[in-house]
Amino acid sequence: MPEAAEDSRAVRIQGVEFAYPGADRPLLAGLDLALERGELAAVLGPSGVGKSTLLNLVAGLAVPRAGRVEVLGTEVTGLNESKAARWRRGSLGFVFQQFHLLPYLTVSENVALPLALNGQRWEEEAVRSFLERLGLGEQAASYPRHLSGGQAQRAAIARALIHRPPVLLADELTGNLDEETAVAVMDLLVEAVEELGTTTLVVTHAPEVASRSHTRYRLSHHRLHREP
Template identity: 50%
Template sequence: MADDTPALAVQGLTKRHGSGAGAVDALVGIDLAFARGTFTAVMGPSGSGKSTFLACVAGLERPTSGQVLIEGTDVTHWTEARRTRMRRDRIGFVFQDFSLIPYLTAAENVALPARLSGRRAQPEAIRTALARVGLENRAGHLPGALSGGQQQRVAVARALVTGPTVLLADEPTGALDSATARKVLQLLRAAVDDLGQTTVMVTHDPVAASYADDVVFLVDGRVGGRMAAPSVDAVAAQLAHLDQLTGVAR
């Protein structure tokens, strides 16, 4: 595998819901590549295809046409069993609602990916993951005894503990106040800078997007444009003029 092979790529990705006159095209010929060790924000209005894009990339939905490639391997038509293993071993997830198991401690939640794959969770790896997010002293606490920000930091630790090829974050700061959100975004940024993690984050927040290396704008299921080195003001201005996006990289 060449060094420049993207961690994640989609080619001609299309997703149609329904059929006939009532069909809705959620994605229309998406071509994107995400280099290893980069942080990309995906933005767009409601109905632009952001969630469908993430679901297709994660193997949760099958695209109508096109390809999803993980480190150059086409995983589009893998069986459900193989896609489940892929999600468990090669993709990390961070969700808006944290998605922690309420009756498991923070350490047990972080250990869950290994347990689900039939491997013994390595205590040192769990400690290191929790220390990275500043929660080594909360390892024995249940989610209900943690603040929302602490729960999301546990979720980040769980997503990173296996060293996934790609980390997918779906509105990871949507349920957090601004100060707590900043801490979570700093952790995601540090994972890219310090660990070389490839991260793709769906967000509606220009502040969150400013932590990324670049922003992909989706409009009506199509790539409307890209913005490198995004600032809060530049992203906010572009979101206010989505109808002017032309599909030319910015």
């Protein structure tokens, strides 16, 4: 059974080992990580070292072959698929590298989707107000195809934060953006995280993104190494 207990740490990973089927060597081995509630942490590393896999392990989308993943007092590795899906809807926000906005929904409808999936009542005006805070008020009725890259990324951040999740995961948050837009998007994320107290884990290859975090790690040789 999953465990539940109050702890100052929002995320705790202990001795995790992960390997893809058929791989000769594990992608991650002996990996440990602990994040305090409200902490903004960044994991640096080049493509292919397992940064996205790390996020998937925290989200319960990947299962380690050894070790333990605990988020908000719940042992994620102890959840079956249906329980994991319900837990993710209520506890996590996820910003994907490719945005994954639904093309047939307006920006407002895309952002409100987590509220609908959680069975929460929502009003158009409340969602629009949230979008205005992220500089997207005028795009509320637009469809994703009409957005710039920066606008689409802000919409993805708004969708991830609209239900005020206690934990936010972000995969290469600014990977598809120019430098100026990337800085603006990171500013928005930091502001939102500080306001909501959301524990946030960002994986990135960009030092300028990592520099805005409270703590920084580098993923290499299968493990996380704390940077000064």
